[in-house]
Amino acid sequence: MFRNLIAFPLLALVVIVQSAVISQMTLLAGYADLMLVVLAAWALKADAPSAWVWAIVGGIMVSFVSGLPWPVAMTGYLFVVLLAQLFKQRVWQAPLLAMFSVIFLGTLSMDILTLLVLNLLGTPLPLGDSLGLIVLPRVLLNLLFSIPVYAVVRDMAQWASPVKEVE
Amino acid sequence: MRNVFGRSLQTTIIFLIVGGILVLAFGGYLGTASSGLGGSLVGVQTWFATRFAAVQDFLAAPRDIVALRQRNTELEQEVSRLQGQLIELQQKVDETEILAALVDFTRANPERSYKGAAVVGRDPSPFLHYVIINRGSNDGILRGMPVVTNQGLIGRVDAVIADASRVQLITDPAAAINVRLQNADTDAVLVGSVTGDLSLEMISQEITVEAGDVVLTSGLGGGYPPDLIVGQVLNVRKRDFELFQQASIHPSVDFARLEIVLIITNFRPVDIEPLTPLNTP
Numbered sequence A: 001m002f003r004n005l006i007a008f009p010l011l012a013l014v015v016i017v018q019s020a021v022i023s024q025m026t027l028l029a030g031y032a033d034l035m036l037v038v039l040a041a042w043a044l045k046a047d048a049p050s051a052w053v054w055a056i057v058g059g060i061m062v063s064f065v066s067g068l069p070w071p072v073a074m075t076g077y078l079f080v081v082l083l084a085q086l087f088k089q090r091v092w093q094a095p096l097l098a099m100f101s102v103i104f105l106g107t108l109s110m111d112i113l114t115l116l117v118l119n120l121l122g123t124p125l126p127l128g129d130s131l132g133l134i135v136l137p138r139v140l141l142n143l144l145f146s147i148p149v150y151a152v153v154r155d156m157a158q159w160a161s162p163v164k165e166v167e
Numbered sequence B: 001m002r003n004v005f006g007r008s009l010q011t012t013i014i015f016l017i018v019g020g021i022l023v024l025a026f027g028g029y030l031g032t033a034s035s036g037l038g039g040s041l042v043g044v045q046t047w048f049a050t051r052f053a054a055v056q057d058f059l060a061a062p063r064d065i066v067a068l069r070q071r072n073t074e075l076e077q078e079v080s081r082l083q084g085q086l087i088e089l090q091q092k093v094d095e096t097e098i099l100a101a102l103v104d105f106t107r108a109n110p111e112r113s114y115k116g117a118a119v120v121g122r123d124p125s126p127f128l129h130y131v132i133i134n135r136g137s138n139d140g141i142l143r144g145m146p147v148v149t150n151q152g153l154i155g156r157v158d159a160v161i162a163d164a165s166r167v168q169l170i171t172d173p174a175a176a177i178n179v180r181l182q183n184a185d186t187d188a189v190l191v192g193s194v195t196g197d198l199s200l201e202m203i204s205q206e207i208t209v210e211a212g213d214v215v216l217t218s219g220l221g222g223g224y225p226p227d228l229i230v231g232q233v234l235n236v237r238k239r240d241f242e243l244f245q246q247a248s249i250h251p252s253v254d255f256a257r258l259e260i261v262l263i264i265t266n267f268r269p270v271d272i273e274p275l276t277p278l279n280t281p
Helices: A002-020 A034-045 A048-065 A070-090 A095-120 A127-160 B002-026 B031-108
Strands: B114-122 B130-133 B146-149 B152-160 B165-169 B176-181 B186-191 B198-204 B214-217 B229-237 B244-251 B260-264
Touching: A002 A034, A002 A048, A002 A127, A002 B114, A034 A048, A034 A070, A034 A095, A034 A127, A048 A070, A070 A095, A095 A127, B031 B114, B031 B146, B031 B260, B176 B198, B176 B229, B198 B229
Parallel strands: B152 B229
Antiparallel strands: B114 B130, B114 B260, B130 B165, B146 B152, B146 B260, B152 B165, B176 B186, B176 B214, B186 B198, B198 B244, B214 B229, B229 B244
């Protein structure tokens, strides 16, 4: 349980890397969401309670840095964890396939939620431009990042929650 | 007596032979023979010299290879160190150039107070155009302060914590800034977009706008101080059936390469919202 405290420094590091590095690596106008990828991988490998806690901590940290309204990040990441829990039960034999599915659906849902909320708050975001220049490149970049991130987070999840051998 | 005569004859014959050879040589009759002989001798000497050098190298090589390898390693380390130093110095030169330009800008505009800050990050969401700077309330930064570079306006402070601030860029889709066209002497509204492109809206149809016109802040609304450079008109879209013209703007600042910015600390934005009537008839 105490090993889950690693969430705080790790997710803080993820926010820093996202803000300082990943946001400079653009494809058209979009860039990857490292926090979403890390949370999805963690939710697929770790136990459910810690995944929810990680999503909340990650949502708070991203909201602290971003100009997005805080419910958007929080809801989006919690939804990603929910998706991961659903996929973990159904496609547990192919974890990488589950990872890709969660990343694809999670990115789409999070970005569409962002688009909706920002438009409701008066920020004019044309749907066509946003989908073509931000959302789709972001989906692609998240999928690319998901492979190395999944490998790292899998090892970390095993360290945090080692499987007990039945005697 | 006979012996003496024999020796004299022998000496005479030798002198004659030598003299004859010399005469033939000076006369150019021995050129082929001498060059052939010389070539052979040089060839033999070369053969000996190269073999001797090879043997010498073979005997001295192990000691030299060790020394050379050591020297090579030292030189490679030196090259690496100098390359690192070169990169570091190049970064310092770039930074100094930026700072010098900013100092020139502050000297040219002494009526304003500035605080320098480094851009340390960008918004995690690509839908928003914000940057994070390393100055906050501890440095006297307040929400709403304009942020500029020597090239022009970049935005204003949107949120502040102790040691950092978030700046909303003028390219943000939610940004709307009152500006004026310097040549046409008319007001308009500058808006950002999701792609980071800038455009001018609300330009009266009666105004003639041309590519290259300079766009400055007007100061209307109290959100920004007047006369900060924003950019230049790139092209104009004028349709007779529309109420207003539109224009694309080329920003004066390269937003992809923001490193150091200046915050105008003696400007307080005016909140005119309480003066706006709630129910306009």
